[in-house]
Amino acid sequence: RGGPNGNGQRRKRKATSLGSGFIIETRTNGDSYVVTNNHVIQDADEITVILQDNSRLDATVVGRDVKTDLAVLKIKSKRKLPSVKFGDSDKSRVGDWIVAIGNPFGLGGTVTSGIISARGRDIRSGPYDNFLQTDASINRGNSGGPMFNMDGDVIGINSAIYSPSGGSVGIGFAIPSSGAKPIVAQLIKFGEVRRGWLGVHIQAVTEEIAETLGLDKPRGALVASLIKDGPAEKSGVKTGDVILEFNDRKVPEMRKLPRIVAETEIDKPVSLTVWRDGKEVKLKVIVGQMDESEVIAALDDEDAPGKPGGDRMVDPLGVALAEITEPLRAQFKLDKEARGVVVTEVKEDSVAAEKGIRPGDLIVEVSQGEVTTPGQVTEKIDAARKEGRKRILLLIEGQTGLRFVALKINKEK
Incomplete structure (x- = not known):
C-alpha cells in the first residue's frame, strides 16, 4: 500500500543491531579503543557505544578484520574510562573457570559463568579458526563481549554459539586472546591487518601419505603447489615437501600453518624445516605480505612435451x-x-x-x-x-x- 501522502512510496525501514564490546586501551587525550566482533558493526551507518552507566558515545571504526571477525572502534570521552587487559589464553586449560559478560537480547550488562570445555575448535567460520569452547550461557547480543579468567584478564572474545533453536544450549565459542591481541594491535596502529604470507598451496598429511613419504606419523603440511616468485619458491621449497616447523614453531597439522604464518612479522627471515626425500631439510625464508584481495593463485608452468599415443x-x-x-x-x-x-x-x-x-x-x-x-x-x-x-x-x-x-x-x- 501507499503511504499517507498517497504517492505509493514506502518509507525506508531503519534496522538496528545490538552487540557487546570492551575497552582495551584508554589514552590521555580522551580516546578509548573498543574491541568487538566485525559482524556486530558490519554495514553500520552509525555506531553508538553505551557504557555501564548508560551514557552514550558516538563511535568510529578504526579497523576491522573479516577473516577473524574482529573490529576496533574509537570513542572519545572527557573523563578517563576504565579498561581491561588481555591475558594469555595459551595458559588456559580445559576445565578452567571463566566469566562471560555481554548484552544478551539487548537486556543490558549480563554476567554468566562456566568452564573452558575445549580448545582449538574449528567451526569452519574462517581460515584461522581456533576457538575456545565454553558452557557459559552465551546468547545473541553477547557477540564481541569479553571472556575473563579468574585473574580478571580477557582471554577470549565471545563470538558464536551452536544452537538448533537460536538460544544457548551450553556450546559457545570465543576467539582466544593469543590470536586476537596482535590483530587488535595492528588494527589500532595501521587500521588494517598485515599478515605474513608464504606462497604455497597446502593439503593435509594423511596416514597413507605419511607412510608413502616415510614420515613416522601424519604431521605437518604437504606442499601441493608453489606460487610463482613467492617467498617459499625463492627460499627453495619444493612441491612435495612437508613443512614440519615454521619460525621454530611445530606444525602438528595442516590447518595450523596458515595461522602461524599469518601471525609472523612481515619481511622477517625465519627458519623452515621440511621433510624431503626421507629426511629433514632446514631452509631460510623471508616472510612476505599477504594480499587480502587475492583468493586463488595459479601455477605458471612450461608446456609439457608429449607424443601422440593410445590409452x-x-x-x-x-x-x-x-x-x-x-x-x-x-x-x-x-x-x-x-x-x-x-x-x-x-x-x-x-x-x-x-x-x-x-x-x-x-x-x-x-x-x-x-x-x-x-x-x-x-x-x-x-x-x-x-x-x-x-x-x-x-x-x-x-x-x-x-x-x-x-x-x-x-x-x-
Whole structure:
C-alpha cells in the first residue's frame, strides 16, 4: 500500500543491531579503543557505544578484520574510562573457570559463568579458526563481549554459539586472546591487518601419505603447489615437501600453518624445516605480505612435451592413461599449459575411484618425479614394488587444483 501522502512510496525501514564490546586501551587525550566482533558493526551507518552507566558515545571504526571477525572502534570521552587487559589464553586449560559478560537480547550488562570445555575448535567460520569452547550461557547480543579468567584478564572474545533453536544450549565459542591481541594491535596502529604470507598451496598429511613419504606419523603440511616468485619458491621449497616447523614453531597439522604464518612479522627471515626425500631439510625464508584481495593463485608452468599415443590401462591403479594430445585437450577442456598424463577412464571400485580421481584429471608426478607418458607411470609403480612399498604418491591436477593422493599398489591380475 501507499503511504499517507498517497504517492505509493514506502518509507525506508531503519534496522538496528545490538552487540557487546570492551575497552582495551584508554589514552590521555580522551580516546578509548573498543574491541568487538566485525559482524556486530558490519554495514553500520552509525555506531553508538553505551557504557555501564548508560551514557552514550558516538563511535568510529578504526579497523576491522573479516577473516577473524574482529573490529576496533574509537570513542572519545572527557573523563578517563576504565579498561581491561588481555591475558594469555595459551595458559588456559580445559576445565578452567571463566566469566562471560555481554548484552544478551539487548537486556543490558549480563554476567554468566562456566568452564573452558575445549580448545582449538574449528567451526569452519574462517581460515584461522581456533576457538575456545565454553558452557557459559552465551546468547545473541553477547557477540564481541569479553571472556575473563579468574585473574580478571580477557582471554577470549565471545563470538558464536551452536544452537538448533537460536538460544544457548551450553556450546559457545570465543576467539582466544593469543590470536586476537596482535590483530587488535595492528588494527589500532595501521587500521588494517598485515599478515605474513608464504606462497604455497597446502593439503593435509594423511596416514597413507605419511607412510608413502616415510614420515613416522601424519604431521605437518604437504606442499601441493608453489606460487610463482613467492617467498617459499625463492627460499627453495619444493612441491612435495612437508613443512614440519615454521619460525621454530611445530606444525602438528595442516590447518595450523596458515595461522602461524599469518601471525609472523612481515619481511622477517625465519627458519623452515621440511621433510624431503626421507629426511629433514632446514631452509631460510623471508616472510612476505599477504594480499587480502587475492583468493586463488595459479601455477605458471612450461608446456609439457608429449607424443601422440593410445590409452593404456594401468591395472594397479584402475585407470586408463594417455599422453596429452590436441583431441584430448579439447575433450577434457585442458589448459594450454597442462602437463602430465591424462586419466581417460577410471574403473569402478578401484583405488583411484575411492580417492576421487576422475576422467580428465592429470597425473603430474609419481613418487615426486614428473611423468609425461603412461609408460613412465608404470615404470615408477614397478620400481616402488621392488622397493617393497605398499603405496605410491601421485600429484593430481583436477577441477579443484593440485593435490597429492597416496594409492595402494594392487597386484596385477
